[in-house]
Amino acid sequence: MAHLCFSSKIFLDGGVPEETAEAKKLLGFLDGQTTNPTLIAKNLSSRISSSSHLTQKSALDEYKKIVRQMSKIIPKGSVSIQVFADQKTKAREMIKQARERRIWIPNSSIKIPCVAEGLKAGEILCKEMPLNFTLVFSQSQAAAVYEATKGTKYPVFVSPFVGRLDDRGEKGMDVIANIVKMYKSSDKHIEILTASVRNLDHLYCALQLKSDIITIPFKVFKEWASLGFKKPDKDYLYHKPELKDIPYRPDIQLGQPWQSYDLHHDLTDKGVTSFWTDWQGLFK
Numbered sequence: 001m002a003h004l005c006f007s008s009k010i011f012l013d014g015g016v017p018e019e020t021a022e023a024k025k026l027l028g029f030l031d032g033q034t035t036n037p038t039l040i041a042k043n044l045s046s047r048i049s050s051s052s053h054l055t056q057k058s059a060l061d062e063y064k065k066i067v068r069q070m071s072k073i074i075p076k077g078s079v080s081i082q083v084f085a086d087q088k089t090k091a092r093e094m095i096k097q098a099r100e101r102r103i104w105i106p107n108s109s110i111k112i113p114c115v116a117e118g119l120k121a122g123e124i125l126c127k128e129m130p131l132n133f134t135l136v137f138s139q140s141q142a143a144a145v146y147e148a149t150k151g152t153k154y155p156v157f158v159s160p161f162v163g164r165l166d167d168r169g170e171k172g173m174d175v176i177a178n179i180v181k182m183y184k185s186s187d188k189h190i191e192i193l194t195a196s197v198r199n200l201d202h203l204y205c206a207l208q209l210k211s212d213i214i215t216i217p218f219k220v221f222k223e224w225a226s227l228g229f230k231k232p233d234k235d236y237l238y239h240k241p242e243l244k245d246i247p248y249r250p251d252i253q254l255g256q257p258w259q260s261y262d263l264h265h266d267l268t269d270k271g272v273t274s275f276w277t278d279w280q281g282l283f284k
């Protein structure tokens with residue numbers, strides 16, 4: 001197969017290195033991999049017959065082994081490793097975890113939740129390592145990430161979760177379009193990473209919007225492979241009348257201190273809690 005070329009970088013979203021290898025083989029390359037505590041916990045509980053034998057330390061070691069395998073498969077790609085945080089986790093704890101995870105592999109990008117303590121941590125960490133701000137659901141959160149990380153020389157990703165907005169009847173892809181539009185006048189230090197992709201329409205729309213990166217779960221990846229990694233037609237229309245539009249907010253502009261943007265989103269809170277409980281669930 002001739003080397004395929006896309007306007008976006010293509011990542012795999014998952015917790016299984018065998019899938020990383022398979023996806024790379026199918027496509028011929030892979031620009032990166034994202035992981036999260038839920039996906040890693042799923043892998044561990046399926047592999048380890050009695051996960052009750054896992055300790056916090058052994059489970060973390062397993063996470064390290066998994067990302068090391070992924071890193072070997074895509075040594076030139078980016079591999080996102082997430083910090084563990086609940087609603088009460090302070091910035092200093094996220095910084096500690098980020099510094100530990102950063103040296104697990106040379107090509108790590110550390111995933112931090114888009115909450116106030118996460119941005120406090122990110123403001124410091126962006127001077128030391130690549131970052132990926134996760135659980136982003138709004139234009140306002142993306143503006144805060146931009147301002148908190150200004151001046152960094154490392155890559156910074158902002159990861160809006162489109163599928164989780166769709167799940168509750170809102171058009172998640174609008175958030176991508178809105179952030180693309182808001183970042184038009186930016187210094188371009190942030191890459192928009194479309195996450196929580198559930199279907200090929202998300203993928204086609206993200207390609208059409210020129211999202212810098214798209215992370216694709218293995219199931220959707222295989223479906224895309226079965227269609228020969230088709231690109232959207234020029235006149236492709238993302239038509240989802242059943243989903244409520246999320247309008248662009250012209251009042252949210254870059255250029256303010258990050259603390260002045262509204263960081264709250266109930267799906268961010270929910271997501272922080274579920275990543276935490278899915279990981280802690282390994283030890284019950």
Ligand code: G3P
Nearest residue numbers: 013034163164195196197
């Ligand atoms: O990378 C984040 C992504 O895995 C979340 O996807 O399907 O849990 O909303 P989902």
